[in-house]
Amino acid sequence: MRLFSLILFTLLSLNAGGILPIDWSKVNSTQQQKASIPYPKKLIEGIKDVRLPVYLSSSYVYDKSIMIVADKGFYSISFVLNGATLLFEGDRTYQEAVSPKNPEFQKIVQKRRAVEISQSEGIMMAEFNRHGANYAISVECEKPKTDKRCTDEEFIRTLYAKLTMVGGRP
Amino acid sequence: MRVVSSLLFLLILLFASCDKKTKPKAPIDYKGFTYTPAGELSPKKSGTGRKGDNYVYAPNIRFPIESGNAYINSQVYGVGGYLGERGSLCDKRNYAYPWHDNYCEKRGWSMPLCSGGKGHQGVDIRTATCEKKRYYAVAVEDGIITYIGQYTIKLRGLSGRTYRYLHLDSHSIQVQRGQKIKRGTRIGLVSNNMGKTATSIHLHFDMKQTIKVGNRSKSVFVPPYTSLVEAYKRLLRGEP
Numbered sequence: 135m136r137l138f139s140l141i142l143f144t145l146l147s148l149n150a151g152g153i154l155p156i157d158w159s160k161v162n163s164t165q166q167q168k169a170s171i172p173y174p175k176k177l178i179e180g181i182k183d184v185r186l187p188v189y190l191s192s193s194y195v196y197d198k199s200i201m202i203v204a205d206k207g208f209y210s211i212s213f214v215l216n217g218a219t220l221l222f223e224g225d226r227t228y229q230e231a232v233s234p235k236n237p238e239f240q241k242i243v244q245k246r247r248a249v250e251i252s253q254s255e256g257i258m259m260a261e262f263n264r265h266g267a268n269y270a271i272s273v274e275c276e277k278p279k280t281d282k283r284c285t286d287e288e289f290i291r292t293l294y295a296k297l298t299m300v301g302g303r304p
Numbered sequence: 305m306r307v308v309s310s311l312l313f314l315l316i317l318l319f320a321s322c323d324k325k326t327k328p329k330a331p332i333d334y335k336g337f338t339y340t341p342a343g344e345l346s347p348k349k350s351g352t353g354r355k356g357d358n359y360v361y362a363p364n365i366r367f368p369i370e371s372g373n374a375y376i377n378s379q380v381y382g383v384g385g386y387l388g389e390r391g392s393l394c395d396k397r398n399y400a401y402p403w404h405d406n407y408c409e410k411r412g413w414s415m416p417l418c419s420g421g422k423g424h425q426g427v428d429i430r431t432a433t434c435e436k437k438r439y440y441a442v443a444v445e446d447g448i449i450t451y452i453g454q455y456t457i458k459l460r461g462l463s464g465r466t467y468r469y470l471h472l473d474s475h476s477i478q479v480q481r482g483q484k485i486k487r488g489t490r491i492g493l494v495s496n497n498m499g500k501t502a503t504s505i506h507l508h509f510d511m512k513q514t515i516k517v518g519n520r521s522k523s524v525f526v527p528p529y530t531s532l533v534e535a536y537k538r539l540l541r542g543e544p
Binding site: 208218221225228243245268274 | 411458470500
């Protein structure tokens with residue numbers, strides 16, 4: 135009954151989407167780092183229109199297998215590794231707005247941790263929110279049941295720890 | 305007399321409401337296509353679904369399988385599944401209506417919209433027959449292919465929602481990263497691809513979207529079942 139009421143409340147309070155605000159003053163003062171070696175042209179070109187901070191793990195910034203799909207509101211940057219695929223995503227759009235009084239969703243966003251690591255369908259994923267936008271790093275393995283990059287958290291935690299802002303603008 | 309009849313009426317109401325609780329609901333029939341309500345997982349041991357959430361999170365999407373009948377039911381707890389009744393994965397009971405929601409089915413994965421915070425992120429869909437590489441998975445809305453992994457393809461729709469298609473045959477992929485595609489465009493053939501670890505023949509389909517609550521937000525996998533029921537009805541009407 136409680137779950138039903140929560141769901142009913144959720145449904146009544148759903149609204150259409152839009153763009154999430156980014157606190158650029160904080161981004162510029164704390165995140166942007168100057169690269170000692172200029173970033174590859176493919177990376178600069180690929181993210182030139184992106185209107186949110188773009189994060190990549192420093193180990194992959196210069197990787198030649200980089201593939202970028204991006205627009206103003208999101209980016210998806212992937213790399214082909216040996217026996218795995220690595221993906222960095224950022225998104226500042228939202229598709230539904232829920233009333234802050236909604237207990238179910240209020241609980242979900244309040245419980246949000248700095249980084250949430252999960253493994254599903256053999257894919258290891260780290261999700262986090264920074265400056266108002268939502269980000270994810272995921273690793274998908276050719277051998278999802280035995281490849282440690284997809285079974286242990288260590289690899290993805292290292293990627294997260296080495297995140298560096300490589301672009302994006304207001 | 306009036307008091308007695310009122311009491312009788314109340315008793316009937318009470319009986320009817322009790323009856324509703326104990327009797328399982330009959331599947332809903334739509335021109336021969338039958339389905340159980342969203343959140344009613346089958347078998348019961350497969351977990352607790354998100355009952356009562358009949359909201360269509362992705363209205364007007366196209367059904368993700370191009371043609372033929374399709375069956376939404378559990379891969380894990382169905383016949384031949386590793387926690388299901390012994391038998392063949394191709395058992396005809398797996399290829400029959402009614403549909404059963406399997407979003408939130410028992411898994412160890414973090415899922416904030418499932419009771420207990422864990423569960424299946426999407427639904428598993430079987431094609432018309434138990435044959436791999438025969439039926440195409442197609443785009444559910446206009447959008448762009450953002451990622452092609454080992455066995456996952458991501459489509460970002462114009463709505464901003466991201467759809468994941470898992471287990472398509474990698475040699476049959478018809479799209480490329482960054483390609484803008486139209487609703488109904490062929491993506492690849494449904495198979496049992498999970499890298500070098502095979503799975504059963506099915507399409508795992510899920511939908512992720514960001515939900516804003518006050519000045520905070522979170523990206524979550526939302527329930528796809530009701531959107532797929534609507535989409536399948538349109539497909540059956542010949543209006544995909």
